[in-house]
Amino acid sequence: MGEPEVFDHGQGHVLAFARTCPGKQDPNDDSAAIIRTLDDGLVLAVADGVGGSPVGHKASAIAMQCLLESVSSQSVSGDLRPLILDGIERANAAILELAIGAATTLTVIEVQDRVARGYQVGDSMALVVGQRGLVKWKSTSHSPVGYAVESGLMGEDEAMHHDDRHYVSNLVGSKSMHIEIGPTVRLAARDTVLLASDGLFDNLHLDEVCALARVGPPIKRMRSLVDQATDRMHSEHGKPDDLSLVMLTP
Structure with missing residues:
Protein backbone atom coordinates (compact mmCIF):
# COMPACT_ATOMS: atom_id res chain seq x y z
CA MET A 1 0.00 0.00 0.00
CA GLY A 2 1.27 3.43 -0.87
CA GLU A 3 -1.00 5.20 1.59
CA PRO A 4 -3.03 4.16 4.64
CA GLU A 5 -6.75 3.56 4.17
CA VAL A 6 -9.16 5.39 6.47
CA PHE A 7 -12.62 4.16 7.47
CA ASP A 8 -15.08 6.21 9.49
CA HIS A 9 -16.94 4.35 12.23
CA GLY A 10 -19.12 5.24 15.19
CA GLN A 11 -16.20 4.34 17.49
CA GLY A 12 -13.83 6.73 15.66
CA HIS A 13 -11.53 6.70 12.64
CA VAL A 14 -10.09 3.29 11.73
CA LEU A 15 -6.89 3.20 9.67
CA ALA A 16 -5.02 0.32 8.08
CA PHE A 17 -1.65 0.05 6.35
CA ALA A 18 0.36 -2.88 5.02
CA ARG A 19 3.63 -3.03 3.10
CA THR A 20 6.08 -5.76 2.16
CA CYS A 21 9.61 -5.69 3.59
CA PRO A 22 11.88 -3.34 1.59
CA GLY A 23 13.66 -5.30 -1.15
CA LYS A 24 11.61 -8.46 -0.58
CA GLN A 25 10.25 -10.24 -3.66
CA ASP A 26 8.00 -12.73 -1.85
CA PRO A 27 4.45 -11.83 -0.74
CA ASN A 28 3.81 -9.96 2.49
CA ASP A 29 3.55 -12.52 5.31
CA ASP A 30 1.38 -10.14 7.35
CA SER A 31 -2.41 -9.98 7.23
CA ALA A 32 -4.81 -7.54 8.89
CA ALA A 33 -8.55 -7.26 9.42
CA ILE A 34 -11.14 -4.65 10.39
CA ILE A 35 -14.45 -6.35 11.17
CA ARG A 36 -17.66 -4.47 11.97
CA THR A 37 -19.83 -6.49 14.35
CA LEU A 38 -23.60 -6.90 14.42
CA ASP A 39 -24.04 -4.27 17.14
CA ASP A 40 -21.65 -1.79 15.46
CA GLY A 41 -18.62 -2.82 17.45
CA LEU A 42 -15.20 -3.50 15.97
CA VAL A 43 -12.80 -6.41 15.90
CA LEU A 44 -9.30 -5.35 14.81
CA ALA A 45 -6.55 -7.86 14.09
CA VAL A 46 -2.98 -8.18 12.80
CA ALA A 47 -1.18 -11.46 12.06
CA ASP A 48 2.43 -12.10 11.05
CA GLY A 49 3.00 -15.45 9.34
CA VAL A 50 6.22 -17.36 10.04
CA GLY A 51 7.94 -20.19 8.26
CA GLY A 52 8.86 -18.39 5.05
CA SER A 53 7.00 -18.01 1.77
CA PRO A 54 4.45 -19.29 0.92
CA VAL A 55 3.52 -20.88 4.25
CA GLY A 56 3.78 -17.70 6.34
CA HIS A 57 1.52 -15.76 4.01
CA LYS A 58 -1.01 -18.60 3.97
CA ALA A 59 -1.03 -19.01 7.75
CA SER A 60 -1.74 -15.34 8.47
CA ALA A 61 -4.48 -15.29 5.81
CA ILE A 62 -6.13 -18.37 7.35
CA ALA A 63 -6.09 -16.68 10.76
CA MET A 64 -7.91 -13.62 9.38
CA GLN A 65 -10.44 -15.74 7.48
CA CYS A 66 -11.29 -17.92 10.48
CA LEU A 67 -11.63 -14.88 12.73
CA LEU A 68 -13.88 -13.16 10.18
CA GLU A 69 -16.11 -16.21 9.75
CA SER A 70 -16.49 -16.70 13.49
CA VAL A 71 -17.25 -13.05 14.32
CA SER A 72 -19.61 -12.80 11.33
CA SER A 73 -21.64 -15.71 12.71
CA GLN A 74 -22.85 -13.45 15.55
CA SER A 75 -26.66 -13.67 15.54
CA VAL A 76 -27.52 -11.44 18.50
CA SER A 77 -25.78 -8.56 20.23
CA GLY A 78 -23.62 -9.60 23.13
CA ASP A 79 -20.29 -10.97 24.26
CA LEU A 80 -17.76 -11.30 21.44
CA ARG A 81 -15.22 -13.22 23.49
CA PRO A 82 -16.53 -16.74 22.64
CA LEU A 83 -16.59 -15.89 18.93
CA ILE A 84 -13.06 -14.49 18.92
CA LEU A 85 -11.69 -17.44 20.88
CA ASP A 86 -13.48 -19.84 18.56
CA GLY A 87 -12.05 -18.09 15.52
CA ILE A 88 -8.51 -18.38 16.87
CA GLU A 89 -9.01 -22.04 17.78
CA ARG A 90 -10.38 -22.74 14.29
CA ALA A 91 -7.36 -21.05 12.76
CA ASN A 92 -5.02 -23.11 14.88
CA ALA A 93 -6.69 -26.34 13.78
CA ALA A 94 -6.79 -25.33 10.12
CA ILE A 95 -3.10 -24.37 10.04
CA LEU A 96 -2.08 -27.56 11.82
CA GLU A 97 -4.04 -29.55 9.23
CA LEU A 98 -1.84 -28.10 6.48
CA ALA A 99 1.08 -30.06 7.95
CA ILE A 100 3.61 -27.87 6.15
CA GLY A 101 5.20 -26.10 9.11
CA VAL A 128 -4.06 1.50 24.18
CA VAL A 129 -2.45 4.91 24.69
CA GLY A 130 -3.99 8.03 26.17
CA GLN A 131 -3.81 11.58 24.83
CA ARG A 132 -0.90 12.43 27.16
CA GLY A 133 1.10 9.32 26.29
CA LEU A 134 0.06 7.08 29.18
CA VAL A 135 0.00 3.43 28.11
CA LYS A 136 -3.30 2.17 29.53
CA TRP A 137 -2.75 -1.39 28.32
CA LYS A 138 -0.12 -3.22 26.28
CA SER A 139 0.01 -6.83 25.16
CA THR A 140 2.93 -9.01 26.21
CA SER A 141 5.15 -10.42 23.49
CA HIS A 142 5.13 -14.23 23.74
CA SER A 143 8.85 -14.78 23.50
CA PRO A 144 11.73 -15.24 25.95
CA VAL A 145 12.91 -11.71 25.22
CA GLY A 146 9.37 -10.32 25.55
CA TYR A 147 8.87 -11.98 28.92
CA ALA A 148 12.27 -10.70 30.09
CA VAL A 149 11.25 -7.13 29.22
CA GLU A 150 7.86 -7.52 30.90
CA SER A 151 9.48 -8.78 34.11
CA GLY A 152 12.06 -5.98 34.14
CA LEU A 153 15.04 -8.29 33.58
CA MET A 154 15.87 -6.70 30.23
CA GLY A 155 15.61 -3.17 28.90
CA GLU A 156 13.78 -2.29 25.72
CA ASP A 157 16.90 -1.20 23.86
CA GLU A 158 18.75 -4.41 24.76
CA ALA A 159 15.73 -6.44 23.67
CA MET A 160 15.60 -4.78 20.24
CA HIS A 161 19.17 -5.92 19.52
CA HIS A 162 19.15 -9.27 21.32
CA ASP A 163 20.24 -12.32 19.32
CA ASP A 164 17.07 -14.20 20.31
CA ARG A 165 14.60 -11.42 19.54
CA HIS A 166 13.24 -13.39 16.55
CA TYR A 167 12.31 -16.44 18.63
CA VAL A 168 8.56 -16.68 19.33
CA SER A 169 7.36 -19.19 21.91
CA ASN A 170 3.61 -19.19 21.15
CA LEU A 171 2.04 -19.36 17.68
CA VAL A 172 -1.25 -20.09 15.94
CA GLY A 173 -0.48 -23.36 14.19
CA SER A 174 1.11 -24.99 17.22
CA LYS A 175 -0.22 -27.90 19.29
CA SER A 176 0.75 -25.98 22.43
CA MET A 177 -0.89 -22.67 21.39
CA HIS A 178 -2.46 -20.66 24.19
CA ILE A 179 -4.48 -17.44 24.00
CA GLU A 180 -3.80 -14.60 26.43
CA ILE A 181 -6.90 -12.54 27.15
CA GLY A 182 -6.39 -9.00 28.36
CA PRO A 183 -8.53 -6.98 30.78
CA THR A 184 -11.36 -4.71 29.67
CA VAL A 185 -10.18 -1.13 29.15
CA ARG A 186 -12.69 1.71 28.98
CA LEU A 187 -11.56 4.11 26.29
CA ALA A 188 -11.54 7.83 27.01
CA ALA A 189 -12.49 10.27 24.27
CA ARG A 190 -8.89 10.82 23.09
CA ASP A 191 -7.48 7.31 23.52
CA THR A 192 -5.81 5.57 20.58
CA VAL A 193 -5.78 1.82 19.91
CA LEU A 194 -2.88 0.46 17.84
CA LEU A 195 -2.08 -3.04 16.59
CA ALA A 196 1.04 -3.82 14.56
CA SER A 197 3.36 -6.57 13.42
CA ASP A 198 6.93 -6.63 14.70
CA GLY A 199 8.02 -4.58 11.71
CA LEU A 200 6.94 -1.63 13.85
CA PHE A 201 7.87 -2.67 17.39
CA ASP A 202 11.25 -4.17 16.43
CA ASN A 203 12.27 -0.82 14.95
CA LEU A 204 10.67 1.80 17.20
CA HIS A 205 10.78 2.09 20.98
CA LEU A 206 7.48 2.13 22.84
CA ASP A 207 7.74 5.80 23.74
CA GLU A 208 8.39 6.66 20.07
CA VAL A 209 5.32 4.68 19.00
CA CYS A 210 3.15 6.37 21.63
CA ALA A 211 4.37 9.86 20.70
CA LEU A 212 3.65 9.35 17.00
CA ALA A 213 0.34 7.54 17.47
CA ARG A 214 -1.39 10.05 19.72
CA VAL A 215 -0.77 13.47 18.14
CA GLY A 216 -2.21 15.06 15.01
CA PRO A 217 -4.84 14.12 12.42
CA PRO A 218 -5.36 10.34 12.07
CA ILE A 219 -3.76 10.01 8.63
CA LYS A 220 -0.72 12.00 9.78
CA ARG A 221 -0.28 9.71 12.79
CA MET A 222 -0.25 6.61 10.62
CA ARG A 223 2.09 8.13 8.04
CA SER A 224 4.48 9.19 10.79
CA LEU A 225 4.60 5.69 12.24
CA VAL A 226 5.19 4.14 8.81
CA ASP A 227 7.83 6.69 7.78
CA GLN A 228 9.74 6.48 11.04
CA ALA A 229 9.72 2.67 11.04
CA THR A 230 10.84 2.62 7.40
CA ASP A 231 13.70 5.01 8.08
CA ARG A 232 14.80 2.87 11.02
CA MET A 233 14.70 -0.29 8.88
CA HIS A 234 17.27 1.28 6.57
CA SER A 235 19.57 2.28 9.43
CA GLU A 236 22.55 0.31 10.69
CA HIS A 237 20.67 -1.31 13.57
CA GLY A 238 17.26 -1.52 11.91
CA LYS A 239 15.34 -4.70 11.20
CA PRO A 240 13.86 -4.74 7.67
CA ASP A 241 10.53 -6.58 7.81
CA ASP A 242 6.97 -6.66 6.56
CA LEU A 243 4.94 -3.91 8.21
CA SER A 244 1.22 -3.92 9.02
CA LEU A 245 -0.72 -1.57 11.30
CA VAL A 246 -4.35 -1.06 12.30
CA MET A 247 -5.30 1.98 14.37
CA LEU A 248 -8.46 3.36 15.96
CA THR A 249 -8.30 7.06 16.74
CA PRO A 250 -10.75 9.80 17.79
Whole structure:
Protein backbone atom coordinates (compact mmCIF):
# COMPACT_ATOMS: atom_id res chain seq x y z
CA MET A 1 0.00 0.00 0.00
CA GLY A 2 1.27 3.43 -0.87
CA GLU A 3 -1.00 5.20 1.59
CA PRO A 4 -3.03 4.16 4.64
CA GLU A 5 -6.75 3.56 4.17
CA VAL A 6 -9.16 5.39 6.47
CA PHE A 7 -12.62 4.16 7.47
CA ASP A 8 -15.08 6.21 9.49
CA HIS A 9 -16.94 4.35 12.23
CA GLY A 10 -19.12 5.24 15.19
CA GLN A 11 -16.20 4.34 17.49
CA GLY A 12 -13.83 6.73 15.66
CA HIS A 13 -11.53 6.70 12.64
CA VAL A 14 -10.09 3.29 11.73
CA LEU A 15 -6.89 3.20 9.67
CA ALA A 16 -5.02 0.32 8.08
CA PHE A 17 -1.65 0.05 6.35
CA ALA A 18 0.36 -2.88 5.02
CA ARG A 19 3.63 -3.03 3.10
CA THR A 20 6.08 -5.76 2.16
CA CYS A 21 9.61 -5.69 3.59
CA PRO A 22 11.88 -3.34 1.59
CA GLY A 23 13.66 -5.30 -1.15
CA LYS A 24 11.61 -8.46 -0.58
CA GLN A 25 10.25 -10.24 -3.66
CA ASP A 26 8.00 -12.73 -1.85
CA PRO A 27 4.45 -11.83 -0.74
CA ASN A 28 3.81 -9.96 2.49
CA ASP A 29 3.55 -12.52 5.31
CA ASP A 30 1.38 -10.14 7.35
CA SER A 31 -2.41 -9.98 7.23
CA ALA A 32 -4.81 -7.54 8.89
CA ALA A 33 -8.55 -7.26 9.42
CA ILE A 34 -11.14 -4.65 10.39
CA ILE A 35 -14.45 -6.35 11.17
CA ARG A 36 -17.66 -4.47 11.97
CA THR A 37 -19.83 -6.49 14.35
CA LEU A 38 -23.60 -6.90 14.42
CA ASP A 39 -24.04 -4.27 17.14
CA ASP A 40 -21.65 -1.79 15.46
CA GLY A 41 -18.62 -2.82 17.45
CA LEU A 42 -15.20 -3.50 15.97
CA VAL A 43 -12.80 -6.41 15.90
CA LEU A 44 -9.30 -5.35 14.81
CA ALA A 45 -6.55 -7.86 14.09
CA VAL A 46 -2.98 -8.18 12.80
CA ALA A 47 -1.18 -11.46 12.06
CA ASP A 48 2.43 -12.10 11.05
CA GLY A 49 3.00 -15.45 9.34
CA VAL A 50 6.22 -17.36 10.04
CA GLY A 51 7.94 -20.19 8.26
CA GLY A 52 8.86 -18.39 5.05
CA SER A 53 7.00 -18.01 1.77
CA PRO A 54 4.45 -19.29 0.92
CA VAL A 55 3.52 -20.88 4.25
CA GLY A 56 3.78 -17.70 6.34
CA HIS A 57 1.52 -15.76 4.01
CA LYS A 58 -1.01 -18.60 3.97
CA ALA A 59 -1.03 -19.01 7.75
CA SER A 60 -1.74 -15.34 8.47
CA ALA A 61 -4.48 -15.29 5.81
CA ILE A 62 -6.13 -18.37 7.35
CA ALA A 63 -6.09 -16.68 10.76
CA MET A 64 -7.91 -13.62 9.38
CA GLN A 65 -10.44 -15.74 7.48
CA CYS A 66 -11.29 -17.92 10.48
CA LEU A 67 -11.63 -14.88 12.73
CA LEU A 68 -13.88 -13.16 10.18
CA GLU A 69 -16.11 -16.21 9.75
CA SER A 70 -16.49 -16.70 13.49
CA VAL A 71 -17.25 -13.05 14.32
CA SER A 72 -19.61 -12.80 11.33
CA SER A 73 -21.64 -15.71 12.71
CA GLN A 74 -22.85 -13.45 15.55
CA SER A 75 -26.66 -13.67 15.54
CA VAL A 76 -27.52 -11.44 18.50
CA SER A 77 -25.78 -8.56 20.23
CA GLY A 78 -23.62 -9.60 23.13
CA ASP A 79 -20.29 -10.97 24.26
CA LEU A 80 -17.76 -11.30 21.44
CA ARG A 81 -15.22 -13.22 23.49
CA PRO A 82 -16.53 -16.74 22.64
CA LEU A 83 -16.59 -15.89 18.93
CA ILE A 84 -13.06 -14.49 18.92
CA LEU A 85 -11.69 -17.44 20.88
CA ASP A 86 -13.48 -19.84 18.56
CA GLY A 87 -12.05 -18.09 15.52
CA ILE A 88 -8.51 -18.38 16.87
CA GLU A 89 -9.01 -22.04 17.78
CA ARG A 90 -10.38 -22.74 14.29
CA ALA A 91 -7.36 -21.05 12.76
CA ASN A 92 -5.02 -23.11 14.88
CA ALA A 93 -6.69 -26.34 13.78
CA ALA A 94 -6.79 -25.33 10.12
CA ILE A 95 -3.10 -24.37 10.04
CA LEU A 96 -2.08 -27.56 11.82
CA GLU A 97 -4.04 -29.55 9.23
CA LEU A 98 -1.84 -28.10 6.48
CA ALA A 99 1.08 -30.06 7.95
CA ILE A 100 3.61 -27.87 6.15
CA GLY A 101 5.20 -26.10 9.11
CA ALA A 102 3.05 -22.97 8.77
CA ALA A 103 2.28 -20.76 11.77
CA THR A 104 1.40 -17.16 12.55
CA THR A 105 1.26 -14.63 15.34
CA LEU A 106 -2.11 -13.00 16.01
CA THR A 107 -3.13 -9.98 18.03
CA VAL A 108 -6.79 -8.98 18.27
CA ILE A 109 -8.67 -6.14 19.97
CA GLU A 110 -12.45 -5.96 20.25
CA VAL A 111 -14.09 -2.58 20.87
CA GLN A 112 -17.73 -2.36 21.95
CA ASP A 113 -19.34 0.76 23.41
CA ARG A 114 -15.87 2.28 23.93
CA VAL A 115 -14.65 -0.73 25.91
CA ALA A 116 -11.64 -2.57 24.51
CA ARG A 117 -10.25 -6.04 25.21
CA GLY A 118 -7.16 -7.68 23.69
CA TYR A 119 -6.33 -11.26 22.71
CA GLN A 120 -2.73 -12.29 22.09
CA VAL A 121 -0.81 -15.16 20.47
CA GLY A 122 2.85 -14.48 19.61
CA ASP A 123 4.78 -11.24 19.30
CA SER A 124 2.65 -8.97 17.15
CA MET A 125 1.66 -6.24 19.56
CA ALA A 126 -1.30 -4.10 20.57
CA LEU A 127 -1.68 -1.17 22.94
CA VAL A 128 -4.06 1.50 24.18
CA VAL A 129 -2.45 4.91 24.69
CA GLY A 130 -3.99 8.03 26.17
CA GLN A 131 -3.81 11.58 24.83
CA ARG A 132 -0.90 12.43 27.16
CA GLY A 133 1.10 9.32 26.29
CA LEU A 134 0.06 7.08 29.18
CA VAL A 135 0.00 3.43 28.11
CA LYS A 136 -3.30 2.17 29.53
CA TRP A 137 -2.75 -1.39 28.32
CA LYS A 138 -0.12 -3.22 26.28
CA SER A 139 0.01 -6.83 25.16
CA THR A 140 2.93 -9.01 26.21
CA SER A 141 5.15 -10.42 23.49
CA HIS A 142 5.13 -14.23 23.74
CA SER A 143 8.85 -14.78 23.50
CA PRO A 144 11.73 -15.24 25.95
CA VAL A 145 12.91 -11.71 25.22
CA GLY A 146 9.37 -10.32 25.55
CA TYR A 147 8.87 -11.98 28.92
CA ALA A 148 12.27 -10.70 30.09
CA VAL A 149 11.25 -7.13 29.22
CA GLU A 150 7.86 -7.52 30.90
CA SER A 151 9.48 -8.78 34.11
CA GLY A 152 12.06 -5.98 34.14
CA LEU A 153 15.04 -8.29 33.58
CA MET A 154 15.87 -6.70 30.23
CA GLY A 155 15.61 -3.17 28.90
CA GLU A 156 13.78 -2.29 25.72
CA ASP A 157 16.90 -1.20 23.86
CA GLU A 158 18.75 -4.41 24.76
CA ALA A 159 15.73 -6.44 23.67
CA MET A 160 15.60 -4.78 20.24
CA HIS A 161 19.17 -5.92 19.52
CA HIS A 162 19.15 -9.27 21.32
CA ASP A 163 20.24 -12.32 19.32
CA ASP A 164 17.07 -14.20 20.31
CA ARG A 165 14.60 -11.42 19.54
CA HIS A 166 13.24 -13.39 16.55
CA TYR A 167 12.31 -16.44 18.63
CA VAL A 168 8.56 -16.68 19.33
CA SER A 169 7.36 -19.19 21.91
CA ASN A 170 3.61 -19.19 21.15
CA LEU A 171 2.04 -19.36 17.68
CA VAL A 172 -1.25 -20.09 15.94
CA GLY A 173 -0.48 -23.36 14.19
CA SER A 174 1.11 -24.99 17.22
CA LYS A 175 -0.22 -27.90 19.29
CA SER A 176 0.75 -25.98 22.43
CA MET A 177 -0.89 -22.67 21.39
CA HIS A 178 -2.46 -20.66 24.19
CA ILE A 179 -4.48 -17.44 24.00
CA GLU A 180 -3.80 -14.60 26.43
CA ILE A 181 -6.90 -12.54 27.15
CA GLY A 182 -6.39 -9.00 28.36
CA PRO A 183 -8.53 -6.98 30.78
CA THR A 184 -11.36 -4.71 29.67
CA VAL A 185 -10.18 -1.13 29.15
CA ARG A 186 -12.69 1.71 28.98
CA LEU A 187 -11.56 4.11 26.29
CA ALA A 188 -11.54 7.83 27.01
CA ALA A 189 -12.49 10.27 24.27
CA ARG A 190 -8.89 10.82 23.09
CA ASP A 191 -7.48 7.31 23.52
CA THR A 192 -5.81 5.57 20.58
CA VAL A 193 -5.78 1.82 19.91
CA LEU A 194 -2.88 0.46 17.84
CA LEU A 195 -2.08 -3.04 16.59
CA ALA A 196 1.04 -3.82 14.56
CA SER A 197 3.36 -6.57 13.42
CA ASP A 198 6.93 -6.63 14.70
CA GLY A 199 8.02 -4.58 11.71
CA LEU A 200 6.94 -1.63 13.85
CA PHE A 201 7.87 -2.67 17.39
CA ASP A 202 11.25 -4.17 16.43
CA ASN A 203 12.27 -0.82 14.95
CA LEU A 204 10.67 1.80 17.20
CA HIS A 205 10.78 2.09 20.98
CA LEU A 206 7.48 2.13 22.84
CA ASP A 207 7.74 5.80 23.74
CA GLU A 208 8.39 6.66 20.07
CA VAL A 209 5.32 4.68 19.00
CA CYS A 210 3.15 6.37 21.63
CA ALA A 211 4.37 9.86 20.70
CA LEU A 212 3.65 9.35 17.00
CA ALA A 213 0.34 7.54 17.47
CA ARG A 214 -1.39 10.05 19.72
CA VAL A 215 -0.77 13.47 18.14
CA GLY A 216 -2.21 15.06 15.01
CA PRO A 217 -4.84 14.12 12.42
CA PRO A 218 -5.36 10.34 12.07
CA ILE A 219 -3.76 10.01 8.63
CA LYS A 220 -0.72 12.00 9.78
CA ARG A 221 -0.28 9.71 12.79
CA MET A 222 -0.25 6.61 10.62
CA ARG A 223 2.09 8.13 8.04
CA SER A 224 4.48 9.19 10.79
CA LEU A 225 4.60 5.69 12.24
CA VAL A 226 5.19 4.14 8.81
CA ASP A 227 7.83 6.69 7.78
CA GLN A 228 9.74 6.48 11.04
CA ALA A 229 9.72 2.67 11.04
CA THR A 230 10.84 2.62 7.40
CA ASP A 231 13.70 5.01 8.08
CA ARG A 232 14.80 2.87 11.02
CA MET A 233 14.70 -0.29 8.88
CA HIS A 234 17.27 1.28 6.57
CA SER A 235 19.57 2.28 9.43
CA GLU A 236 22.55 0.31 10.69
CA HIS A 237 20.67 -1.31 13.57
CA GLY A 238 17.26 -1.52 11.91
CA LYS A 239 15.34 -4.70 11.20
CA PRO A 240 13.86 -4.74 7.67
CA ASP A 241 10.53 -6.58 7.81
CA ASP A 242 6.97 -6.66 6.56
CA LEU A 243 4.94 -3.91 8.21
CA SER A 244 1.22 -3.92 9.02
CA LEU A 245 -0.72 -1.57 11.30
CA VAL A 246 -4.35 -1.06 12.30
CA MET A 247 -5.30 1.98 14.37
CA LEU A 248 -8.46 3.36 15.96
CA THR A 249 -8.30 7.06 16.74
CA PRO A 250 -10.75 9.80 17.79
